[in-house]
Amino acid sequence: MAQEKIRDSRTRDIGxxxxxxxxxxxxxxxGYPAAGVLIGGYMVEAAKERMPEGAQFEVIVETRKCLPDAVQLLTSCTVGNNWMRVVNLGRYALAMYEKYSGQGVRVAIDSERLKEWSHIRAWLLKLLPKHLQDSERLLDEIEKAGDSILSIADVCVRSDHLGKLSMGKIDICPVCREAYPQKDGSICKGCQGDAPYIDSVVANPMMQKCMGEKPV
Amino acid sequence: MAQEKIRDSRTRDIGxxxxxxxxxxxxxxxGYPAAGVLIGGYMVEAAKERMPEGAQFEVIVETRKCLPDAVQLLTSCTVGNNWMRVVNLGRYALAMYEKYSGQGVRVAIDSERLKEWSHIRAWLLKLLPKHLQDSERLLDEIEKAGDSILSIADVCVRSDHLGKLSMGKIDICPVCREAYPQKDGSICKGCQGDAPYIDSVVANPMMQKCMGEKPV
Structure with missing residues (x-):
């Protein structure tokens, strides 16, 4: 599995x-021309070029920052169809792979190659506070660097990360009366206390009744 | 915090x-006309209508299935800009809220109201295997039902779910030589064994050297 350093290409187009x-x-x-999504564009296209023709591929993104949006813009893989998944390792990298075998490529930013690109390096390593970044020069470097700052390697995704997400059987939660996966327990996770709301009884009519409040 | 049952609206447009x-x-x-994203469209618009004019809002989605894509299509909130977050409670619901105060609304499918809509009910509760679903009638019901099957409640998002995600200081991992959040430890999470690849040394030149293989 030889890692390939991507050489300068003739154009800096993104696909x-x-x-x-x-x-x-x-x-x-x-919402804005984020450096990460722009570099991500080159990363996604570098991966796509290496997929066998007609392959049904999926994507794992190793960060929640920016990169997932480059994938969603340039492939049919989205967070909602689960063809893209975020496995947050904090690295600016993605893997694109054939959905059944898991065979594919991993594309990352090659930090060694950033010596020539001081603005990209400062962005990736957060060397400057955001308000001191020179956005125009950063974007200019991103366009000039294109895919020359990337490294790519063959990977095989573990089988526990392949296949469809299944929720299993669905039940109605006896507390909030909403549909939820039976495997979560006798009441849904929200009513178990995992809801991210200050007053989680808001969506919980029975508990509100218990508390003598109007059901919502 | 009274919960509001959304009455029939005059049209079934989505925004x-x-x-x-x-x-x-x-x-x-x-990738395909998923029932969940279509219903999600009505859910997102029902929430948007209730945001104060000019509010900077963010979204929490309570499921990974379909609904995040309705949010990404109809708002500026995406997974990559982190204005949309998935808190997977397995419920088909979303909360849209003012980003600093957390004040907002939660929109869910009201299972009680599905009695009139047998195809939507069968979809939500997974009463039929997918190949036995009548997609055409399901989509027809979704359009006819519009936002009449939703319930909505005021919510306030907990402060630990508000604010920007910060990775903190960035370092270069001494193993894979990639940038990673220093707070993850002395080496990155990928090199700690969390990478979802069968041969996680693929992205790990030093370990490959140790194993006598060519660095990748």
Whole structure:
């Protein structure tokens, strides 16, 4: 499994998009032209190029920051269809792999190659507070560097990360009266106390009744 | 905090989109016209309508299935910008809230109201194997039901779910030579054994050297 250093390519397009076109897509979807999504565009395309033709692939992203949106913009893999999953290892990397065998490639930023690109290096290693970053020069470096700052390696995804997510049988929670996976227990996880709300009885009519309040 | 049953609205549009237009958007982004994303469209719009004008809002989704994609299609909140977060409680619900105060609304499917909608009910409760579902009638019911099957309640999101995700200081992992959050330990989580790959030394040149293999 030899790791390949990606050499300069002739253009700095991102797949079939120019850098400018992709930047506009990023602004529309992500809210602003985030450096991470732009570099991510080159990462996703580097992975796609290495997939066998017609392969049904899925993606694991190793960070929650920015990179998932590059995947969602440039592939059919999304968080909602579960063809993209985040396994948060805090590394700026992704794996794209054939969905049944798990065979694929992992693309990462090669920190050794960032010596020539001081703004990208400062962004990745958070060497400057955000308000001192020179966004224009950072984006300029990203476009110039393209995929030359990436490294790529063959990987095989573990079988416990392959296949469909199944919720199993569905029941109605006797507390909140909402549908939930039976395997979570006799009441749903929200009513077990995992709901992220200050007053979690809000969605919990029976408990509100117990407390003498109006059911909601 | 009174819970509001949403009454029939005059149209079954999804925000500024017709059902057909939104369905096309779902196919393009999600890969197919998933029932969950279509119902999710009505859920997201029901929440948006209740946000104060100009509010900067974020979203918590209580399931990984489909619903996150409705949020990503109809708001500026995505998994990559972290304005949308998944707190997987297995319930088909979302909370939309003002990002600093946490004040907002929670929208869920009201299982009591599904008695009139047998196909939606069968979908939510997984009463039929997928190949026996009548997709056409299911989608037809979704469009007819619109937001009439939803319930909505005021919520306040807990402060530990508010604010930016920060990775803290970044270091270079001495094993894989990639950038990672220092708080994860002296080596990155991937090199600690959390990488989802069969041969996790693939991205780990030093260990490969130890094993007498070519560095990758």
């Amino acid at each position: 079939s998009y120019s850098f400018k076109e992709f930047k506009d897509m990023v602004v529309k979807f992500h | 500024s989109y017709s059902f057909k237009e939104f369905k096309d958007m779902v196919v393009k982004f999600h």
